Amino acid sequence: MIRALLWLLVGAIVAIELAPLVVVVLVSVSSSPVFDVTVGELSGRWWERLWRNAAFWRSMDMSLRLAAATTALSLVLGGLAAVAIARARFPGREALATLILSPLMLPGIVVGIAMLQGYKAYGLTHPFAALVVAHVVVTLPFVLRTTLGALQLFDFTLIDAARTLGSSLPRALWTVLVPNLVPALTAGGLFAFLASFDNYPVSIFLADARTRTLPVQMLEFIEESPNPTIAAVSTLLLALAALALLAIDRLVGLRRATTL
Amino acid sequence: VTAGAAALAASRPRRARLLDPIALLALPAALYFVLALAVPLARLLLGAFDDGGTPGAGQITRWLADPYNRGVVWNTLRYGAVVTVLSALGGYAYAYAMAGASPRLQLALLIAIVLPMTTSVIVKSFGWLVLLRSNGLINQALVWTGATDRPLPLLFSEAGLVIGTTAIMLPYMVLPVFSVLRQIRPELLDAAASLGASRMQRFRTVVLPLSLPGVAAGMGLVFSMTVSAYVIPSLLTGAGFKTLSKVAADAFLVILNPTRGAAVSVILLAIAVAGVALASRGLARRRATA
Numbered sequence: 001m002i003r004a005l006l007w008l009l010v011g012a013i014v015a016i017e018l019a020p021l022v023v024v025v026l027v028s029v030s031s032s033p034v035f036d037v038t039v040g041e042l043s044g045r046w047w048e049r050l051w052r053n054a055a056f057w058r059s060m061d062m063s064l065r066l067a068a069a070t071t072a073l074s075l076v077l078g079g080l081a082a083v084a085i086a087r088a089r090f091p092g093r094e095a096l097a098t099l100i101l102s103p104l105m106l107p108g109i110v111v112g113i114a115m116l117q118g119y120k121a122y123g124l125t126h127p128f129a130a131l132v133v134a135h136v137v138v139t140l141p142f143v144l145r146t147t148l149g150a151l152q153l154f155d156f157t158l159i160d161a162a163r164t165l166g167s168s169l170p171r172a173l174w175t176v177l178v179p180n181l182v183p184a185l186t187a188g189g190l191f192a193f194l195a196s197f198d199n200y201p202v203s204i205f206l207a208d209a210r211t212r213t214l215p216v217q218m219l220e221f222i223e224e225s226p227n228p229t230i231a232a233v234s235t236l237l238l239a240l241a242a243l244a245l246l247a248i249d250r251l252v253g254l255r256r257a258t259t260l
Numbered sequence: 261v262t263a264g265a266a267a268l269a270a271s272r273p274r275r276a277r278l279l280d281p282i283a284l285l286a287l288p289a290a291l292y293f294v295l296a297l298a299v300p301l302a303r304l305l306l307g308a309f310d311d312g313g314t315p316g317a318g319q320i321t322r323w324l325a326d327p328y329n330r331g332v333v334w335n336t337l338r339y340g341a342v343v344t345v346l347s348a349l350g351g352y353a354y355a356y357a358m359a360g361a362s363p364r365l366q367l368a369l370l371i372a373i374v375l376p377m378t379t380s381v382i383v384k385s386f387g388w389l390v391l392l393r394s395n396g397l398i399n400q401a402l403v404w405t406g407a408t409d410r411p412l413p414l415l416f417s418e419a420g421l422v423i424g425t426t427a428i429m430l431p432y433m434v435l436p437v438f439s440v441l442r443q444i445r446p447e448l449l450d451a452a453a454s455l456g457a458s459r460m461q462r463f464r465t466v467v468l469p470l471s472l473p474g475v476a477a478g479m480g481l482v483f484s485m486t487v488s489a490y491v492i493p494s495l496l497t498g499a500g501f502k503t504l505s506k507v508a509a510d511a512f513l514v515i516l517n518p519t520r521g522a523a524v525s526v527i528l529l530a531i532a533v534a535g536v537a538l539a540s541r542g543l544a545r546r547r548a549t550a
Contacts, residue, residue: 002460010357013350014372016427020387021379023397027390035390077289084286096286099293105481105536107488109505110304110525111297113512117307118300137297140289169281198380201490201505205512215491218382222389222495234383241378245371254367258374258435 021238028231035228046228056233059217066128066213067196070135074192075185077136078143083177085144086151101141108201111137116205127211134202139192146191146257150184183251190244198237307519308526319523329507333527336503339421340487340535346426347482348475351433355474356467358434359441373431381428385495388424389415392496398423416498424496429486433478440474441467480539484532504528 027035031043050056078100084090085097103111112134119130154177162172200215207213214233221230248257311318323329358369376384391397392415399411414420444467452462490505504524511521 006353006357009350009353010369013354013430014369017372017376017431019391019397020384020424020427021376023390024383024387035393077292080285081289084283088280088283088286090280090283090286093283093286096290096293099298100289103297105484105532106301107484107505107525107528107532109488109490109509110529110532111301113508113521113525114300114304115296116512117518118303121303122295133296137293140293194378198382200382201509204509215380215382219491219494222382222386230386234380234386237380237383241380242375245375245378254370254374258370 024231024234024238027228028235033227046232049229050232053229055217059212059214062211063197063214066131066135067193069132070139070196071189071193073136074139074143075189078140078188079147079185082144082147082151086148087156100144103138104141112202112205115202127206127208130206131203131211134206135196135199138199138202139195142191142195143188146184146188147181150181154180187248187252187257190248194241194244304522304525308522319519320526323520323523332502332504332507335501336487339503340483342422343425343429343486344479344483347430347433348479351430351478352437352475355434355437355441358438373434377431381491384428385424385492389495392420392424418501421493421496425486425489425492428492429482432481432485436478437471437474440471444470476539480536483535488532
């Protein structure tokens, strides 16, 4: 009896989790102009509208370039920091790990406000540069988490072996450690890419009219001129998330990547 | 051999440990986070506690003196608490079922929560906006089952906001609970069963206490994410229901009053950090008594 109720609840939760995603796809191919999924026939009109909407493509291009630059920088900083945190003993090691992971728990809006004022005080007024600097902060926790997980499984005596055989420390790290970390770095990079690509609360404070990111553009569109074109964009983002998940599962396994 | 190795390690000069070259690899990230995150946050805090040139909490207490503003704080706390409790109940049941499922079913259940987690919050909120409309699927289901004879005004209501937010936050509860449940050794349950404990007793005396650290971690995360949420309330509520995130952002983006925005930001930051800190204190106490 209790088991039956438990599985009934689980079924309901699966439905609740997937319903908004299914609805988004259905709205994008419905002919109805008012976000209706139950009436109207199949139609490609909202996809056509999206195809012709230059503002969406401009912001998508902007977000892709921002996410790419952010991910590259995040991987370098995060990969190096993960090795140090996993292996070396130094004062403030735990504090550093907490500081790097803190953006996962801090209110995004507050972080964005602090950056808006702080970067202005630094004289960092170039919007794209400021966005990259900020997004690295937001995405680095993802790289650190997955890389630390992989480092726990790495046998560090291999490094000592390479050094005994005459390899310098940087060379030993580069030829022995780095290839072993590639799957975790790629998975962390994908999480970082998505976190940057989807970020709203930090971007809204740093983006200007010419560096408008896709999430900023989307939210404005929903609030100002709602029509199912937004459902077509959302379907694209959903497909992107599904592809990234598939890749992460191939690289490190979904179970390991999500329950570290 | 172990004692010899320990003696060798102890006899190593201390200087060698202080200059551990691998520690230097953390230097770029450490400097980066201090400059790009810690200093801006510290400046924001200092600004909020600056009361006309002298240090003090005057800005914050003056903002809180207005009953409307206290209502905003209360809205935020209530919203965070209700969503956290609902997510904890649903998330625990889900994680428990997942931990006991066959590997294939377990993977399917994992995908069902990880796919939404990976999807943009704007996409999910937009999906809920469609679902909660008066002729949306939720209302159609309610009318069809006879639960109500007229569609309920869910969209732009607090009930609708709580439904949508709970659905979006629940996966963040499932993962930490699942990861502790997975580590409970089956021998413990066998031992309890051989001592005559029923299924319910085994759950109450073995599984539940051992999984509480995961519950605390999940609740702390969900609470701080919910009180900080900006996109979800923006899309699912109207102007009537304001949370601290919205008020803080509006102070900078709409009414251009940075002093007020800084004060509101500090209140929100304190609430979000308190949620996480309380959860990790609960964790520490459990470890101490275990």
